[in-house]
Amino acid sequence: MPLSPPITDLAELKSHPALARLLGWNSAVVQAAKFDREELTVWVEKGLIREACAILRDDAECPFNYLADLTAVDWYPSEPRFEVVYHLLSIPKKERVRLKARLNGSSPVVESVTSVWPNANFYEREVFDLFGIRFTGHPHLERLLMPDNWEGHPLRKDYPVEGYR
Amino acid sequence: MPQFPPSAVADPGQDRTLVLNMGPQHPSTHGVLRLVLEIDGETVVRVMPDIGYLHTGIEKTCEAKFYQQVVPLTDRIDYLCPMTNNLTYCLAVEKLLGLEIPPKAQWMRVLMNELTRINSHLVWLGTHAMDLGAMTVFLYCFREREDILRLFEMVSGQRMMTSYFRIGGLALEPPIGFFEKVKAFADRFPNNVDEYEGLLTGNPIFLMRVKGVARMTAEDAIALGATGPTLRGCGVDMDLRRDAPYSGYENFKFKVPVCADGDVWARYLCRVQELRESIGIVQQALAGMPEGPVKADAPKVVLPDREKMKTQMEALIYHFKIISEGFTVPAGEVYQAVESPRGEMGYYIVSDGTAKPYRVHMRGPSYANLQTLAKMCEGRLIADVVAAIGSIDVVLGDIDR
Numbered sequence: 001m002p003l004s005p006p007i008t009d010l011a012e013l014k015s016h017p018a019l020a021r022l023l024g025w026n027s028a029v030v031q032a033a034k035f036d037r038e039e040l041t042v043w044v045e046k047g048l049i050r051e052a053c054a055i056l057r058d059d060a061e062c063p064f065n066y067l068a069d070l071t072a073v074d075w076y077p078s079e080p081r082f083e084v085v086y087h088l089l090s091i092p093k094k095e096r097v098r099l100k101a102r103l104n105g106s107s108p109v110v111e112s113v114t115s116v117w118p119n120a121n122f123y124e125r126e127v128f129d130l131f132g133i134r135f136t137g138h139p140h141l142e143r144l145l146m147p148d149n150w151e152g153h154p155l156r157k158d159y160p161v162e163g164y165r
Numbered sequence: 166m167p168q169f170p171p172s173a174v175a176d177p178g179q180d181r182t183l184v185l186n187m188g189p190q191h192p193s194t195h196g197v198l199r200l201v202l203e204i205d206g207e208t209v210v211r212v213m214p215d216i217g218y219l220h221t222g223i224e225k226t227c228e229a230k231f232y233q234q235v236v237p238l239t240d241r242i243d244y245l246c247p248m249t250n251n252l253t254y255c256l257a258v259e260k261l262l263g264l265e266i267p268p269k270a271q272w273m274r275v276l277m278n279e280l281t282r283i284n285s286h287l288v289w290l291g292t293h294a295m296d297l298g299a300m301t302v303f304l305y306c307f308r309e310r311e312d313i314l315r316l317f318e319m320v321s322g323q324r325m326m327t328s329y330f331r332i333g334g335l336a337l338e339p340p341i342g343f344f345e346k347v348k349a350f351a352d353r354f355p356n357n358v359d360e361y362e363g364l365l366t367g368n369p370i371f372l373m374r375v376k377g378v379a380r381m382t383a384e385d386a387i388a389l390g391a392t393g394p395t396l397r398g399c400g401v402d403m404d405l406r407r408d409a410p411y412s413g414y415e416n417f418k419f420k421v422p423v424c425a426d427g428d429v430w431a432r433y434l435c436r437v438q439e440l441r442e443s444i445g446i447v448q449q450a451l452a453g454m455p456e457g458p459v460k461a462d463a464p465k466v467v468l469p470d471r472e473k474m475k476t477q478m479e480a481l482i483y484h485f486k487i488i489s490e491g492f493t494v495p496a497g498e499v500y501q502a503v504e505s506p507r508g509e510m511g512y513y514i515v516s517d518g519t520a521k522p523y524r525v526h527m528r529g530p531s532y533a534n535l536q537t538l539a540k541m542c543e544g545r546l547i548a549d550v551v552a553a554i555g556s557i558d559v560v561l562g563d564i565d566r
Contacts (some may be wrong), residue, residue, distance in 0.1 A: 003263035037260055037499050065387055068502065069511055069528040085513065087500050091387065091401065094408045098500060108340040119390025119536050130224075145565060147174070148481060154225055161229045 006036035016040050017062035018088070019096035024165030025055050031102075039098060045067070046101040049084075050111040050137075056088060057116055062095055064088040067113070070123035072131045076157035082133055086113070103133060112138040130155035181205050183305050185547075189218050193551045200538075200550065207546050212539040219565035223326030223354065227525035231491030232258055233332055233468075235525065240326040242527055243563040246289055248281040248317075249505040250527075256411055257501035257512040258332045268455040270334040276347070276450040277320070277329060278412075279443040279516040283354070284313045285506035285558075286436050286443075292365075294435070297374045302364050309357050312350050319343050323501055333467035334460035344451055346398035348475040351447045356519035358440050365435075375429040379541035379553035382427060389540055390533040395509020395557050400425030405504040416453070417446050429556040436558075439506075447535060450525045466492050490519030507531055507558050529563035 007013060013033050014020050019042055022030050029052050031043040044052045056064040069087035080102040088097050101110055107126045112135035113120045125144040132153035135141055143150065152159055166337050188199035197218035203211040223242060227235045237448055239254045240247035252274055259266060291306030314324040329336050381391070386399040396403060398519040404421040406414045423430035424437030460467045469480035476523050486492075496518040501512040506532030515524040534557040541553040 006497070036497050037263075039499060041498070067390060067501070068509060069513060069526070071513060071526040071528075073515055073524045087511070087513065091403055096500070098498075117390070118388050119533065122532065122536050143217075145220040147217075154222060159225075161225055 003037070006034050008032065008034050016097070017059070017090075017093070017095060018042065018056055018064060021059050021062070022052060023057060025052075028129050039096065041098045041100060043100045043102065045083075046103060046110055049086075049099070049101045050113055050116060052114045053086065053088075053113045056097070056099075062090050062093045064090045064095070064097065066091050067117035067119055067123075068096070070113070070120055070127065072127045072133055072155075074131060074155065074157045076105070079104055082108045082131065084110055084127065084133060096117065108133040109136060110134075112136055112141075129153070132156065182210055184380040187550070189215075195292060195559055196556060198535075198554070198559060198561055198564070200554075202547065202550065204547065209542050209545055209547060209550060212542045212550070214535055214538060216535070216561070216564050219561050221566065223566045224525055224527065227522055229521065232494060233487065233491065233521050235522065236327045236331065236376060237326065239527075240328055241562060242566055243326060243505065243507070243510070243529065243531070243560050245285040245560050246281045246506050246510075247325060247327045248277045248329060249503060251328060252278055252412065253334050253501055253505075253510050253512045254315045254328045254514075254525075256503065257499050257514045258494065259461075260267065260499045260501055261497055261514060261516050262332075262463075262466060263495075264461050264466065266412075266461055267458050268413065269457045270459045270461075272450050272454050273335055273339065273459060274330060274412045275362050275417065276447055276454075277412060279446045280316060280347070280354065280452070282443045282506045283440055283447075284310055284317075286440050287313075289506075289555075289558045290361060290440075293558075294371070296551050296555045297371060299365060299368065299371060302361055305357070305364070306358060309354065316343070316347060319346065322396060331460070331467065333463055334458070337457055338538070342460055344454065348451055351444050351451065354444050355441065358437065358444075362437060365433075372430070374548075374552055375433060375556075378429045378549050379543055379556060380426070380428045381537060383425075385540055386537065389537045391508075391535045391537045391557075392530050393505070394432050394435040395534045395537060396508065397421065398435045398556075399427040405502055405509060409502065411501070411503060417449050419446050420444075428551050430552075432556045451471065464558055466497055493520050494522075502528075505530055507560065507563070508534065508536065527563075527566055529558075529566065531559045531561070531563040535559055535564055 029045050029048045034041045064091040068089045071085050073083045082103040084101045086099040124138050127133050129143040129146050172271050182203050182205045184206050185202045188194040189197040199215040201213045207255045239250040242250050287306040287310045291303035294302035317327050318324050321327040383399045385399050386396050419442045420434045424434045464483045473480040474484050494516040496516050498515045500513045502509050511528035513526040514522055519524040542550045
């Protein structure tokens with residue numbers, strides 16, 4: 001399967017159920033979209049991420065009822081620095097979509113999706129622990145993998161691989 | 166010491182409940198899982214898993230390695246299914262590269278993956294039964310697991326940390342006599358499954374410990390992110406090998422066992438049926454094993470054979486280049502999911518066009534399943550917590566990474 005160039009034109013991509021649903025709900029929510037290597041990525045306005053997730057979960061035709069993964073990417077030193085990445089799966093329709101929210105580096109805060117999918121709990125705690133991104137509305141936002149008194153957030157790009165000595 | 170978040174469940178001022186620590190060295194927590202239990206008498210009121218004791222920062226380490234150097238790290242994540250982790254990572258990088266894999270390598274990957282699934286389920290069955298008081302099953306399961314580990318040793322030289330798959334195919338051709346050995350194993354294994362089932366499936370003591378225990382509905386399972394046999398044991402028919410085939414799984418015929426009861430018993434039934442289905446896939450892979458190379462024709466990515474390296478100048482140059490400066494991967498990102506013995510094993514890899522991955526994230530099935538534990542255990546007895554942990558088959562290496 002040789003690589004073909006990514007498609008970024010919204011008009012060409014809007015047949016995908018997730019993108020169609022989001023555009024139908026509120027066209028301001030979609031910042032950009034990309035179809036690359038058979039996978040659809042949608043950049044969502046960060047203030048609307050929880051509502052966008054709820055809309056996708058409750059879609060009647062193609063419900064994205066399963067949060068497969070939630071993680072983040074640090075693009076240090078460029079801004080906006082962080083991307084929170086949501087991998088959604090529709091169990092009935094076998095469709096996948098990746099949502100992304102861009103956050104700036106000075107105060108990375110985004111609304112928690114634990115009210116949409118309870119299993120976001122551990123994933124958001126992990127992202128908080130390793131990236132220092134805060135999730136508002138999370139029921140129990142504490143460190144998960146690192147010790148409670150750990151300084152710094154290890155998966156940030158300005159954190160050295162061998163740690164601070 | 167982690168604290169429970171405040172909740173209305175406990176009765177403040179009444180001091181009815183007690184906080185009990187279970188693990189991380191408790192034998193039935195299968196590794197270094199620590200559970201903080203809030204109990205009222207012998208009834209569990211709340212459960213809070215405390216994880217991170219095995220956190221080694223593999224995701225961070227990956228960012229400092231060349232793409233091919235990450236493969237041996239992936240074994241260490243879920244040490245009971247090393248090949249599945251190798252496969253997921255390799256498939257993800259191959260997807261980033263747009264690399265075509267020869268059919269023999271694909272079929273070998275399926276064959277090894279199903280043996281890995283059997284291996285992993287045997288460890289689960291043995292330890293789960295032992296947690297519930299059935300000692301003998303453990304010995305029988307490890308007898309067959311030893312056969313599989315010998316097969317792994319034949320192909321890769323390693324029993325557990327195999328690293329047998331490479332980006333672009335396999336490390337080596339399988340050795341002479343390997344397929345005969347697999348065939349002999351596959352022919353006798355169904356009888357072994359009968360043997361395990363004879364000890365457990367009709368055993369009234371075992372049934373009392375598993376039937377109706379740690380029950381969960383399908384809605385809860387989906388909302389809490391359950392995956393693999395834990396999800397199928399709640400009646401949700403989902404298996405990535407069938408729903409999103411990878412590595413040539415579309416060529417194989419197999420059933421996906423689903424059981425709607427949602428209790429420990431249902432998960433047991435799903436996994437035991439999967440043992441039988443997996444051995445069927447192994448038989449099909451052996452019968453239809455294609456001929457041909459086991460490495461993709463991509464000299465800039467795949468290491469050349471030793472023979473060529475010693476006789477051809479280009480092969481030597483490519484070898485030197487790959488080892489010393491790696492290979493670049495076109496910028497982009499992929500999420501590759503594979504059905505591991507425990508459920509959806511996903512690798513999210515971001516490439517920035519250099520020879521090292523910009524970000525590697527592993528979505529572990531045990532991590533996903535662990536979140537269902539509280540739902541399963543609350544309101545039940547402490548003894549049922551042991552049954553529930555065994556039934557979701559946690560591997561702490563996979564949770565903590």
